[in-house]
Amino acid sequence: MVKVDVEYCPKCNFEWQCKMLQNFLHQQQPDAEVVCSKGRQGSFEVKIDDTLVHSKxxxxxxxDHDSVLENVRRADKGQPVEKVKEQPIDNCALM
Structure with a gap:
């Protein structure tokens, strides 16, 4: 079983982001264990089987949720995990 640990910042209200990732992974990879834990300020750190694959x-x-899923599937096959892609950042400009 692949274990995904997510450390999130409770002060920044990142719990909902963790729950979204958790729900996504459970839908796509039901046998993965996904744990959300309160952590450091500003954090959203993702570890797959104790390997850090993302650090906010x-x-x-x-x-990027699909990139995390891809790494969970790699770990499930015994393959090494890699740094995950990031969600695109929306840049807003006022005119």
Whole structure:
């Protein structure tokens, strides 16, 4: 069984982001264990089987859910996991 640990910032209200990722992974990979844990300020850190694959503290972005799923499937096959892609950041400009 693949274990996904997500550390999220409760002060930043990132719990809902963790729950969205958790629900997505459970729908696509029901046998994966996904744990959401309160953590450091500004954090949204994703580990797959104890390997850090995403850090919002470093990237300032949330992980792409499909990329996380791809890594969960890799880990399930015994393959090494890789850094996940980031969600695109919307840049808004006022004219």
């Amino acid at each position: 503290l470093q990237s300032f972005a949330f992980p």
